[in-house]
Amino acid sequence: MPGAGLWALLVLILAVVQLPTILVLGPIIVYVFFTSSTVSAVVFAIWSILVGISDAFLKPLLMGRGVDVPMLVIFIGAIGGFIASGIIGLFVGAIIFALGYKLFLLWLNQDPR
Incomplete structure (x- = not known):
């Protein structure tokens, strides 16, 4: 993946400002479908969707118990x-x-x- 460090930085910034990481992972999934085998692209897409879903559900659940700190x-x-x-x-x-x-x-x- 060209520019993997830049993509990782974008995901980090989105996580800090609490936006869904699928905004960055979506274009990466499309890129993987065009440049890689179908099996690895499907596995990567499923993994990315599971990570996005777990982030959406687990973050409020785990952070809701703590202090209201940004x-x-x-x-x-x-x-x-x-x-x-x-x-x-x-x-x-x-x-x-x-x-x-x-x-x-x-x-x-x-x-x-």
């Missing part, structure tokens, strides 16, 4: 935590950054005395 804050915390501490930081960084975000909002909204 996805970008969680993403920045996860990337920063991963850079600082590796795999463990991927999870801990997102939690700490989301907690810091909520505390910052509370601090901004408190009454001055």
Whole structure:
């Protein structure tokens, strides 16, 4: 696939702004149908549709239980935590950054005395 890095970046951006990834995967599925065997194209199409459906159903279900923090804050915390501490930081960084975000909002909204 030519420009695979660019396609991956587009999917990442769509995921951060919470748009369906099928917007990018649709043209890729068409490309795979024209350039690859039918079996691999069908398998890729089914896989992409399953990923899109699971993203549409699982993301609200899993994120609905947590705090109302924007996805970008969680993403920045996860990337920063991963850079600082590796795999463990991927999870801990997102939690700490989301907690810091909520505390910052509370601090901004408190009454001055």
